Amino acid sequence: MADYRFGIDFGGTKIEVLALDRAGKEIVRERVPNPGKYEDAVIAVRDLVIKAENTVGCVPAHRMSATQPTSTLGVGIPGSLSPETGLVRNSNATWLNNHAFGRDLEAALNRPVRIENDANCFALSEAADGAGTGYSTVLGVILGTGMGGGIVANARILSGHHHIAGEWGHIPLPWATEDDLPMRKCFCGNEGCQERYLCGPALAVEWKGEGNHSPSGIEDAAKNGDQAAIRALDLYMDRLARACGQVVNFLDPDVIVLGGGVSNLASIYERVPKLLPRHVITSPCTTPIVQNRHGDSSGVRGAAWLWDIDETGAS
Numbered sequence: 596m597a598d599y600r601f602g603i604d605f606g607g608t609k610i611e612v613l614a615l616d617r618a619g620k621e622i623v624r625e626r627v628p629n630p631g632k633y634e635d636a637v638i639a640v641r642d643l644v645i646k647a648e649n650t651v652g653c654v655p656a657h658r659m660s661a662t663q664p665t666s667t668l669g670v671g672i673p674g675s676l677s678p679e680t681g682l683v684r685n686s687n688a689t690w691l692n693n694h695a696f697g698r699d700l701e702a703a704l705n706r707p708v709r710i711e712n713d714a715n716c717f718a719l720s721e722a723a724d725g726a727g728t729g730y731s732t733v734l735g736v737i738l739g740t741g742m743g744g745g746i747v748a749n750a751r752i753l754s755g756h757h758h759i760a761g762e763w764g765h766i767p768l769p770w771a772t773e774d775d776l777p778m779r780k781c782f783c784g785n786e787g788c789q790e791r792y793l794c795g796p797a798l799a800v801e802w803k804g805e806g807n808h809s810p811s812g813i814e815d816a817a818k819n820g821d822q823a824a825i826r827a828l829d830l831y832m833d834r835l836a837r838a839c840g841q842v843v844n845f846l847d848p849d850v851i852v853l854g855g856g857v858s859n860l861a862s863i864y865e866r867v868p869k870l871l872p873r874h875v876i877t878s879p880c881t882t883p884i885v886q887n888r889h890g891d892s893s894g895v896r897g898a899a900w901l902w903d904i905d906e907t908g909a910s
Protein backbone atom coordinates (compact mmCIF):
# COMPACT_ATOMS: atom_id res chain seq x y z
CA MET A 596 0.00 0.00 0.00
CA ALA A 597 1.25 3.44 -0.86
CA ASP A 598 1.89 5.97 1.88
CA TYR A 599 -0.41 8.58 0.33
CA ARG A 600 -3.48 8.52 -1.88
CA PHE A 601 -3.93 11.41 -4.27
CA GLY A 602 -7.36 12.11 -5.66
CA ILE A 603 -8.41 14.56 -8.37
CA ASP A 604 -11.97 15.75 -8.74
CA PHE A 605 -12.15 16.91 -12.34
CA GLY A 606 -15.28 19.04 -12.49
CA GLY A 607 -16.67 21.12 -15.33
CA THR A 608 -15.69 24.38 -13.63
CA LYS A 609 -12.92 23.44 -11.19
CA ILE A 610 -10.21 20.86 -10.56
CA GLU A 611 -9.40 19.82 -7.01
CA VAL A 612 -6.56 17.71 -5.66
CA LEU A 613 -6.60 15.95 -2.31
CA ALA A 614 -3.89 13.90 -0.61
CA LEU A 615 -4.88 11.44 2.10
CA ASP A 616 -2.42 9.67 4.36
CA ARG A 617 -2.70 5.99 5.33
CA ALA A 618 -5.21 6.85 8.05
CA GLY A 619 -7.44 8.78 5.62
CA LYS A 620 -6.42 12.17 7.02
CA GLU A 621 -6.31 15.10 4.60
CA ILE A 622 -2.77 16.33 4.06
CA VAL A 623 -3.10 18.57 1.00
CA ARG A 624 -6.12 20.09 -0.68
CA GLU A 625 -6.07 22.64 -3.47
CA ARG A 626 -8.57 23.78 -6.06
CA VAL A 627 -8.03 25.65 -9.32
CA PRO A 628 -10.45 26.74 -12.05
CA ASN A 629 -10.87 24.28 -14.91
CA PRO A 630 -9.53 26.01 -18.03
CA GLY A 631 -12.28 24.35 -20.06
CA LYS A 632 -9.93 23.40 -22.92
CA TYR A 633 -8.57 19.88 -23.21
CA GLU A 634 -4.83 20.44 -23.58
CA ASP A 635 -4.82 23.14 -20.89
CA ALA A 636 -6.83 20.91 -18.56
CA VAL A 637 -4.26 18.09 -18.84
CA ILE A 638 -1.54 20.58 -17.94
CA ALA A 639 -3.61 21.93 -15.04
CA VAL A 640 -4.03 18.43 -13.58
CA ARG A 641 -0.34 17.66 -14.09
CA ASP A 642 0.73 20.85 -12.33
CA LEU A 643 -1.65 20.29 -9.42
CA VAL A 644 -0.38 16.75 -8.88
CA ILE A 645 3.28 17.69 -9.13
CA LYS A 646 2.78 20.55 -6.70
CA ALA A 647 1.02 18.23 -4.25
CA GLU A 648 3.77 15.62 -4.62
CA ASN A 649 6.37 18.24 -3.83
CA THR A 650 4.39 19.51 -0.84
CA VAL A 651 4.01 16.00 0.59
CA GLY A 652 7.48 14.89 -0.49
CA CYS A 653 6.54 11.61 -2.17
CA VAL A 654 7.04 9.76 -5.45
CA PRO A 655 4.59 7.71 -7.54
CA ALA A 656 4.06 4.23 -6.11
CA HIS A 657 5.35 2.44 -9.22
CA ARG A 658 8.76 4.07 -8.69
CA MET A 659 9.43 2.19 -5.48
CA SER A 660 11.80 4.24 -3.43
CA ALA A 661 13.69 3.10 -0.37
CA THR A 662 13.96 6.61 0.92
CA GLN A 663 10.83 8.48 -0.14
CA PRO A 664 7.18 7.85 0.64
CA THR A 665 4.97 6.79 -2.26
CA SER A 666 1.57 7.80 -3.61
CA THR A 667 -1.19 6.59 -5.91
CA LEU A 668 -3.38 8.80 -8.11
CA GLY A 669 -7.08 8.44 -8.90
CA VAL A 670 -9.17 10.85 -10.97
CA GLY A 671 -12.92 11.33 -10.97
CA ILE A 672 -14.44 12.74 -14.17
CA PRO A 673 -17.88 13.52 -15.55
CA GLY A 674 -18.56 10.69 -17.99
CA SER A 675 -16.45 7.55 -18.23
CA LEU A 676 -13.76 5.88 -20.31
CA SER A 677 -14.84 3.47 -23.01
CA PRO A 678 -13.52 0.02 -22.11
CA GLU A 679 -12.79 -0.55 -25.82
CA THR A 680 -11.03 2.67 -26.80
CA GLY A 681 -10.07 4.39 -23.54
CA LEU A 682 -11.75 7.55 -24.83
CA VAL A 683 -14.03 9.67 -22.65
CA ARG A 684 -17.76 9.32 -23.34
CA ASN A 685 -20.99 10.75 -21.96
CA SER A 686 -19.33 13.74 -20.31
CA ASN A 687 -21.45 16.83 -19.88
CA ALA A 688 -18.14 18.70 -20.15
CA THR A 689 -18.47 17.84 -23.83
CA TRP A 690 -14.98 19.07 -24.78
CA LEU A 691 -13.61 16.14 -22.76
CA ASN A 692 -15.40 13.56 -24.91
CA ASN A 693 -13.41 11.47 -27.39
CA HIS A 694 -10.10 12.25 -25.70
CA ALA A 695 -7.82 9.60 -24.19
CA PHE A 696 -7.75 11.42 -20.88
CA GLY A 697 -6.28 8.52 -18.93
CA ARG A 698 -3.46 7.84 -21.36
CA ASP A 699 -2.74 11.57 -21.75
CA LEU A 700 -2.53 12.09 -17.99
CA GLU A 701 -0.30 9.04 -17.59
CA ALA A 702 2.01 10.43 -20.28
CA ALA A 703 2.03 13.92 -18.79
CA LEU A 704 2.75 12.63 -15.28
CA ASN A 705 4.75 9.50 -16.13
CA ARG A 706 2.75 7.47 -13.63
CA PRO A 707 -0.26 5.11 -13.63
CA VAL A 708 -3.62 6.84 -13.21
CA ARG A 709 -6.98 5.31 -12.39
CA ILE A 710 -9.97 7.17 -13.80
CA GLU A 711 -13.57 6.70 -12.71
CA ASN A 712 -16.90 8.35 -13.24
CA ASP A 713 -17.42 11.09 -10.65
CA ALA A 714 -20.68 9.61 -9.38
CA ASN A 715 -18.90 6.27 -8.85
CA CYS A 716 -16.26 8.16 -6.86
CA PHE A 717 -19.04 9.76 -4.81
CA ALA A 718 -20.61 6.37 -4.09
CA LEU A 719 -17.22 4.86 -3.21
CA SER A 720 -16.38 7.68 -0.82
CA GLU A 721 -19.71 7.47 0.97
CA ALA A 722 -19.51 3.66 1.13
CA ALA A 723 -15.92 3.73 2.41
CA ASP A 724 -16.31 6.11 5.34
CA GLY A 725 -19.41 8.20 4.75
CA ALA A 726 -23.17 7.88 5.00
CA GLY A 727 -23.08 4.42 3.38
CA THR A 728 -20.65 2.91 5.88
CA GLY A 729 -21.76 -0.53 7.01
CA TYR A 730 -24.15 -1.16 4.10
CA SER A 731 -23.41 -3.88 1.53
CA THR A 732 -25.01 -2.26 -1.54
CA VAL A 733 -24.78 1.51 -1.71
CA LEU A 734 -26.47 3.53 -4.44
CA GLY A 735 -24.91 6.99 -4.56
CA VAL A 736 -26.80 9.63 -6.51
CA ILE A 737 -25.67 13.14 -7.33
CA LEU A 738 -28.54 15.57 -7.84
CA GLY A 739 -26.67 18.62 -9.08
CA THR A 740 -26.43 20.42 -12.39
CA GLY A 741 -26.98 16.94 -13.83
CA MET A 742 -27.85 13.61 -12.25
CA GLY A 743 -25.29 10.85 -11.82
CA GLY A 744 -25.35 7.56 -10.01
CA GLY A 745 -22.88 4.96 -8.84
CA ILE A 746 -23.24 1.54 -7.24
CA VAL A 747 -20.81 0.13 -4.70
CA ALA A 748 -21.44 -3.50 -3.78
CA ASN A 749 -19.35 -5.14 -1.06
CA ALA A 750 -16.81 -2.29 -1.14
CA ARG A 751 -16.36 -2.53 -4.93
CA ILE A 752 -17.55 -0.20 -7.64
CA LEU A 753 -19.95 -2.05 -9.90
CA SER A 754 -18.70 -0.84 -13.27
CA GLY A 755 -20.76 -2.97 -15.61
CA HIS A 756 -20.12 -4.34 -19.08
CA HIS A 757 -19.87 -0.88 -20.68
CA HIS A 758 -18.69 0.99 -17.57
CA ILE A 759 -22.03 2.75 -17.33
CA ALA A 760 -23.62 0.95 -14.38
CA GLY A 761 -25.47 3.36 -12.14
CA GLU A 762 -26.29 5.90 -14.86
CA TRP A 763 -29.60 6.36 -13.19
CA GLY A 764 -30.21 9.77 -14.69
CA HIS A 765 -30.75 8.35 -18.16
CA ILE A 766 -33.54 5.96 -17.30
CA PRO A 767 -36.97 7.33 -18.24
CA LEU A 768 -38.97 8.76 -15.37
CA PRO A 769 -41.34 5.90 -14.40
CA TRP A 770 -45.10 6.02 -13.89
CA ALA A 771 -45.33 9.26 -15.85
CA THR A 772 -48.25 11.58 -15.15
CA GLU A 773 -49.75 14.40 -17.19
CA ASP A 774 -47.50 16.83 -15.32
CA ASP A 775 -44.47 15.03 -16.75
CA LEU A 776 -45.58 15.36 -20.37
CA PRO A 777 -44.35 16.00 -22.94
CA MET A 778 -41.35 13.84 -22.11
CA ARG A 779 -38.38 16.16 -21.93
CA LYS A 780 -35.52 15.86 -24.38
CA CYS A 781 -32.13 14.94 -22.93
CA PHE A 782 -28.62 15.70 -24.18
CA CYS A 783 -28.04 11.94 -24.43
CA GLY A 784 -30.50 11.77 -27.33
CA ASN A 785 -33.36 10.12 -25.46
CA GLU A 786 -36.56 11.61 -24.11
CA GLY A 787 -37.96 11.50 -20.61
CA CYS A 788 -34.65 10.86 -18.83
CA GLN A 789 -34.96 11.29 -15.06
CA GLU A 790 -32.12 13.79 -15.13
CA ARG A 791 -34.33 16.24 -17.00
CA TYR A 792 -36.79 16.18 -14.06
CA LEU A 793 -34.57 15.68 -11.02
CA CYS A 794 -31.44 17.79 -11.56
CA GLY A 795 -31.14 21.16 -9.83
CA PRO A 796 -31.87 23.29 -12.91
CA ALA A 797 -35.03 21.26 -13.58
CA LEU A 798 -36.31 22.04 -10.09
CA ALA A 799 -35.47 25.72 -10.58
CA VAL A 800 -37.35 25.85 -13.89
CA GLU A 801 -40.35 24.14 -12.32
CA TRP A 802 -40.34 26.87 -9.68
CA LYS A 803 -39.48 30.00 -11.63
CA GLY A 804 -40.04 29.10 -15.26
CA GLU A 805 -37.52 29.01 -18.06
CA GLY A 806 -34.25 30.80 -17.45
CA ASN A 807 -30.98 30.41 -15.67
CA HIS A 808 -32.24 30.06 -12.09
CA SER A 809 -31.04 28.29 -8.97
CA PRO A 810 -33.31 26.20 -6.75
CA SER A 811 -31.66 27.54 -3.59
CA GLY A 812 -34.18 29.07 -1.21
CA ILE A 813 -37.10 27.07 -2.57
CA GLU A 814 -37.97 25.47 0.77
CA ASP A 815 -38.06 28.83 2.54
CA ALA A 816 -40.20 30.22 -0.27
CA ALA A 817 -42.61 27.30 0.08
CA LYS A 818 -42.83 27.84 3.86
CA ASN A 819 -43.68 31.47 3.17
CA GLY A 820 -46.57 30.47 0.95
CA ASP A 821 -44.98 30.74 -2.52
CA GLN A 822 -47.46 28.59 -4.45
CA ALA A 823 -45.06 27.97 -7.34
CA ALA A 824 -42.41 26.75 -4.90
CA ILE A 825 -44.93 24.50 -3.14
CA ARG A 826 -46.05 22.97 -6.42
CA ALA A 827 -42.47 22.54 -7.69
CA LEU A 828 -41.48 20.75 -4.48
CA ASP A 829 -44.61 18.56 -4.56
CA LEU A 830 -43.80 17.50 -8.11
CA TYR A 831 -40.14 16.98 -7.29
CA MET A 832 -40.77 14.76 -4.26
CA ASP A 833 -43.26 12.63 -6.16
CA ARG A 834 -40.89 12.21 -9.10
CA LEU A 835 -37.94 11.37 -6.87
CA ALA A 836 -40.05 8.82 -4.99
CA ARG A 837 -41.05 7.18 -8.28
CA ALA A 838 -37.42 7.10 -9.41
CA CYS A 839 -36.37 5.57 -6.08
CA GLY A 840 -39.24 3.06 -6.23
CA GLN A 841 -38.06 1.78 -9.57
CA VAL A 842 -34.47 1.39 -8.42
CA VAL A 843 -35.55 -0.37 -5.21
CA ASN A 844 -37.59 -2.84 -7.26
CA PHE A 845 -34.67 -3.50 -9.56
CA LEU A 846 -31.50 -3.18 -7.47
CA ASP A 847 -32.85 -3.10 -3.91
CA PRO A 848 -29.87 -1.16 -2.53
CA ASP A 849 -29.28 -1.26 1.22
CA VAL A 850 -29.07 2.52 1.27
CA ILE A 851 -29.54 5.41 -1.14
CA VAL A 852 -27.10 8.26 -0.46
CA LEU A 853 -27.88 11.59 -2.06
CA GLY A 854 -25.34 14.23 -3.03
CA GLY A 855 -25.21 17.41 -5.07
CA GLY A 856 -26.90 20.72 -4.36
CA VAL A 857 -30.46 19.35 -4.36
CA SER A 858 -29.54 16.87 -1.61
CA ASN A 859 -29.50 19.82 0.79
CA LEU A 860 -33.31 19.99 0.65
CA ALA A 861 -34.28 18.78 4.12
CA SER A 862 -37.80 17.89 3.01
CA ILE A 863 -36.51 15.07 0.76
CA TYR A 864 -35.69 12.97 3.81
CA GLU A 865 -39.12 13.55 5.37
CA ARG A 866 -41.29 13.23 2.30
CA VAL A 867 -39.72 10.74 -0.10
CA PRO A 868 -39.63 7.80 2.36
CA LYS A 869 -43.39 8.28 2.85
CA LEU A 870 -44.09 8.42 -0.90
CA LEU A 871 -41.76 5.55 -1.79
CA PRO A 872 -43.66 2.47 -0.53
CA ARG A 873 -46.54 2.79 -3.01
CA HIS A 874 -44.09 2.11 -5.85
CA VAL A 875 -42.24 -0.79 -4.23
CA ILE A 876 -43.40 -4.36 -4.65
CA THR A 877 -42.65 -5.43 -1.09
CA SER A 878 -43.97 -4.21 2.21
CA PRO A 879 -42.82 -2.67 4.44
CA CYS A 880 -40.32 -0.69 2.36
CA THR A 881 -37.55 0.46 4.68
CA THR A 882 -34.79 1.56 2.29
CA PRO A 883 -32.94 4.43 3.99
CA ILE A 884 -32.61 7.59 1.88
CA VAL A 885 -29.89 9.69 3.46
CA GLN A 886 -27.81 12.75 2.83
CA ASN A 887 -24.12 12.31 2.13
CA ARG A 888 -21.55 12.84 4.88
CA HIS A 889 -18.66 14.29 2.91
CA GLY A 890 -20.54 16.88 0.87
CA ASP A 891 -18.55 18.43 -1.94
CA SER A 892 -15.51 16.44 -0.81
CA SER A 893 -16.98 13.06 -1.67
CA GLY A 894 -15.88 13.10 -5.31
CA VAL A 895 -12.26 13.84 -4.56
CA ARG A 896 -12.17 11.45 -1.58
CA GLY A 897 -13.58 8.65 -3.71
CA ALA A 898 -11.00 9.34 -6.41
CA ALA A 899 -8.29 9.03 -3.77
CA TRP A 900 -9.68 5.63 -2.71
CA LEU A 901 -9.62 4.20 -6.25
CA TRP A 902 -6.42 2.22 -5.74
CA ASP A 903 -7.74 0.60 -2.58
CA ILE A 904 -10.40 -1.38 -4.40
CA ASP A 905 -10.55 -4.11 -6.99
CA GLU A 906 -12.94 -2.92 -9.63
CA THR A 907 -15.41 -5.40 -11.00
CA GLY A 908 -16.58 -5.69 -14.57
CA ALA A 909 -14.60 -4.86 -17.68
CA SER A 910 -11.45 -2.82 -17.32
Ligand SMILES: [Zn+2]
Pocket residue numbers: 764765781782783784785788790
Ligand atom coordinates in the same frame (compact mmCIF):
# COMPACT_ATOMS: atom_id res chain seq x y z
ZN1 LIG B 1 -30.55 11.17 -21.04
